[in-house]
Amino acid sequence: MALIFEVSEYQERLRKVKESMLRKGIQVLIVSDPANMNYLTGYDGWSFYVHQGLVIALDYDEPIWWGRGMDANGAKLTTWLKHDNIRPYADDYVQNVFKHPMSFVADILREMGWENRHIGVEKDNYWFTGQCLDVLREELPQAKFHDATSLVNWIRTIKSxxxxxxxxxxxxxxxxxxxxxxxxxxxxxxxxxxxxxxxxxxxxxxxxxxxxxxxxxxxxxxxxxxxxxxxxxxxxxxxxxxxxxxxxxxxxxxxxxxxxxxxxxxxxxxxxxxxxxxxxxxxxxxxxxxxxxxxxxxxxxxxxxxxxxxxxxxxxxxxxxxxxxxxxxxxxxxxxxxxxxxxxxxxxxxxxxxxxxxxxxxxxxxxxxxxxxxxxxxxxxxxxxxxxxxx
Amino acid sequence: MALIFEVSEYQERLRKVKESMLRKGIQVLIVSDPANMNYLTGYDGWSFYVHQGLVIALDYDEPIWWGRGMDANGAKLTTWLKHDNIRPYADDYVQNVFKHPMSFVADILREMGWENRHIGVEKDNYWFTGQCLDVLREELPQAKFHDATSLVNWIRTIKSxxxxxxxxxxxxxxxxxxxxxxxxxxxxxxxxxxxxxxxxxxxxxxxxxxxxxxxxxxxxxxxxxxxxxxxxxxxxxxxxxxxxxxxxxxxxxxxxxxxxxxxxxxxxxxxxxxxxxxxxxxxxxxxxxxxxxxxxxxxxxxxxxxxxxxxxxxxxxxxxxxxxxxxxxxxxxxxxxxxxxxxxxxxxxxxxxxxxxxxxxxxxxxxxxxxxxxxxxxxxxxxxxxxxxxx
The missing domain is CATH 3.90.230.10 (Creatinase/methionine aminopeptidase superfamily)
Structure with a gap:
């Protein structure tokens, strides 16, 4: 783990994000933007060409990192997260018309009991495609989806x-x-x-x-x-x-x-x-x-x-x-x-x-x-x- | 105009794309991937951080380039398209929660009489966000949307x-x-x-x-x-x-x-x-x-x-x-x-x-x-x- 900020600074950022989620009625936030991932966890790699992200829940202490298997060691090396919160998906989720990484994310949400919640997504971000949205809607029919584009970005606006x-x-x-x-x-x-x-x-x-x-x-x-x-x-x-x-x-x-x-x-x-x-x-x-x-x-x-x-x-x-x-x-x-x-x-x-x-x-x-x-x-x-x- | 291929090569690529569209029942294709834009028109600029793309219709000769106003001269300088087919949008469409560039694209489609058609979108491409999909669906309720992710990419697979x-x-x-x-x-x-x-x-x-x-x-x-x-x-x-x-x-x-x-x-x-x-x-x-x-x-x-x-x-x-x-x-x-x-x-x-x-x-x-x-x-x-x- 090689962080460029104190862990407390990442935690303070996370606290502010959760505060904003609470104000907007969002219980679970799916973060796709690599800059937002880095801002909240330190994650730093050129792996964003495949789907990856964080899941942040109001009542769960750390963000959950999810991404491609071959990048999980990168998450272990560059973030402050407990290794249990680093969740790699199998390689056949990559660029496969039959399997989408958002199904893997939906699995995590179901496992955590978050499938019926108010879920924020970075809806107009490069790293959250139309397909991401449709797969989530199909996988989690009971969830209420909210547009959380730039929610984290707005926290980033004021620099420490x-x-x-x-x-x-x-x-x-x-x-x-x-x-x-x-x-x-x-x-x-x-x-x-x-x-x-x-x-x-x-x-x-x-x-x-x-x-x-x-x-x-x-x-x-x-x-x-x-x-x-x-x-x-x-x-x-x-x-x-x-x-x-x-x-x-x-x-x-x-x-x-x-x-x-x-x-x-x-x-x-x-x-x-x-x-x-x-x-x-x-x-x-x-x-x-x-x-x-x-x-x-x-x-x-x-x-x-x-x-x-x-x-x-x-x-x-x-x-x-x-x-x-x-x-x-x-x-x-x-x-x-x-x-x-x-x-x-x-x-x-x-x-x-x-x-x-x-x-x-x-x-x-x-x-x-x-x-x-x-x-x-x-x-x-x-x-x-x-x-x-x-x- | 400074092309690195003969115009005939771009036209042949376009022909193949239209052939693929026809096979898939797609009448109008919205291309968002900058590599696909370059492949079909020569367009080359670092402007993809805002929404931009092409509209390709089976019964319209050239692709229509659409993008931010300040990039239209770049399209004139780097593509083989007629200037009438370069359609710039006003700057307040950029990163504005009240106005989305896909509304501008919908305007073009309505103007051309294509609003009821079978429309292909690059649904799992970085450059086509969840918001792009939802705005198009809302703007064009009569259209039938098709997933055309990698349609152009598959044409690109075999190199000339x-x-x-x-x-x-x-x-x-x-x-x-x-x-x-x-x-x-x-x-x-x-x-x-x-x-x-x-x-x-x-x-x-x-x-x-x-x-x-x-x-x-x-x-x-x-x-x-x-x-x-x-x-x-x-x-x-x-x-x-x-x-x-x-x-x-x-x-x-x-x-x-x-x-x-x-x-x-x-x-x-x-x-x-x-x-x-x-x-x-x-x-x-x-x-x-x-x-x-x-x-x-x-x-x-x-x-x-x-x-x-x-x-x-x-x-x-x-x-x-x-x-x-x-x-x-x-x-x-x-x-x-x-x-x-x-x-x-x-x-x-x-x-x-x-x-x-x-x-x-x-x-x-x-x-x-x-x-x-x-x-x-x-x-x-x-x-x-x-x-x-x-x-």
Missing amino acids: PAEIKYIKEAAKVCEHVMRTAIDSIEVGRLESEAAANVYHAMIKGTDEFTGDHPAIFPIMPSNERTSAAHLGWKPDRKYAPGDIILLELCGVRFRYHCPLSRTVYIGDPPKELKEIADVVIDGIAKTLDFIKPGVTAEEIEAKWREAISGSRVVKPSRLGYAFGLNYVPDWGEHTVSLRPGDKTIMKPGMTIHLMPGIWLDEFGFECSEPFLVTEKGCETFLNFPRKIFTK | PAEIKYIKEAAKVCEHVMRTAIDSIEVGRLESEAAANVYHAMIKGTDEFTGDHPAIFPIMPSNERTSAAHLGWKPDRKYAPGDIILLELCGVRFRYHCPLSRTVYIGDPPKELKEIADVVIDGIAKTLDFIKPGVTAEEIEAKWREAISGSRVVKPSRLGYAFGLNYVPDWGEHTVSLRPGDKTIMKPGMTIHLMPGIWLDEFGFECSEPFLVTEKGCETFLNFPRKIFTK
Whole structure:
């Protein structure tokens, strides 16, 4: 067992989850999201490509880990759970149209006498498919199913001091990653090579802090590909004069992310790009100044819109989102979104990526800031220059 | 538009999908799997962390791409589709409990007059959640829903010559990656640094072929962590004499994978490990000799079991699986499994990872071979020594 937090911290998280279950009328919670599994038990492995999860019951002390047989030793090695609460299923449940792992979960629930209960499922989570839902409904006709999507994620929204420490370490790695990326962009160099350097920096980390694998690959498109938000580098292309390159990267420390976006231009940036950069960079500063406990997510977005009003910049997509602990495919937590209608009140310990990415039809511009809500305002995790980097 | 295959190849794939739909009584297919989206349209971006997909109708020529607004330019740049068939949704559909992207898809279906049809969904795919299913059922009460999990994946099972070419290039990258991993394991070196070198080799590739990001992170646990199948390196640990290290790695070329597993020992391997290695390596050779078009997946597994019978090696999990084009979290195709009960008949063009991983309670051993079924037998993609690598 190699935990990165005290067992008491995992238990406190579990207590908060049970408190939320109680408020929502959920007696048994089936957790499928690997980040939520890690958050509550420490479980850490690339086994989420098959069905796995936790079962948490209000009146049962520990979460029950269930997963594929070959991963049970991984659960023993990485979680604080008693081995009795690690329940492996036989290998023929894997990708088999005749047998579904949710039948195995239903067996556990029946064995525990929980088959008639109010059961929460992470209904809109990648790791809980339509088939999972239908199998559970068929197996447990007496149960009452509740949508518990993001129930655990909302607990994750407010970070403990120990979590914030890891994110600050991830920020150090992130700074190194972003520097490496900017340094690696050179006329005549393959985009693949720059991306390889970025990955190397992310994984190796700094002399002080080792890194980790990212939940989103390095988003570093060039030229017309910067008009889209989620394209990667072009493997066989070499950088050339006049290139614009977006860098949406991160540092990771024990699955805790710190993301950051910047823009590079090879040569003298065109006027239009400089104008957009000025507006966005000014808007970021004004928005950060406004953030403190008590203001809402939508008020932050409104402040941003006020700051850029009168300019030609428009930003129809959300301005930011909560981030932290995660696995592929997203470092976002699927809770807070900085946009109209999101009435989440900022509280100390929230970590949000202020990401006013601008994607026009011909090119894009990115400059972002991950921040921590503090007792009196907010602080950014990095102090990386906000500007167009030129080469 | 930057396609890696001729448009005619994508159209032929689409034709085969429609043929399969027809056989299964499916008139409209909703595709959510990003690998299937790429296979049919070329779409390539890290945007699958929000809901997106294709709609394919028997009587409509092209797939309809639907996704988030900020990704529509990515669809225009990476697919062969007419721009009219790229349908972006507004950003407030993202992670919003009041609005679900499947309502947007239902709008498209109603607009096209397809709301009463037999509709196939990838029901047990990561990218089609329980909520997706319930929203579609509620939005389209007249539709008849069919489980079309892996319908497209089964078409993908048999690779075209152009696809095999990319996998062979990925194999060259894979060889470079495995060499880099073995070379990087040294007493006193951080596991993170070896992992960083592996990532660098995967992304940069060889002088001949650039690489790409992997669908599974480098699985390279040491010591007791080798008793589990899917643990990674330990960031802050340094290699030491007597270490056993598993390496389950890959090369990637334009999203086409070639996986490979090997085992490293620092020092003189213990007798028990050598015995297991001998049995497994002999079993691999005998199993490969047996494979040819016409034999079934379960017959291959039976041959393996026969080959290792009389030894102390047991292998309760499946012996292998189809692989190829993929995104996170899996390079496996979720179709063929080499195990009892799988009656899939081997056909030329199938690509399968023969992966007899052995995970005992104290340690593990991995040696695998990815192979291509040919007209007369099979051939491995690599010619990498099958042995315990010692340092």
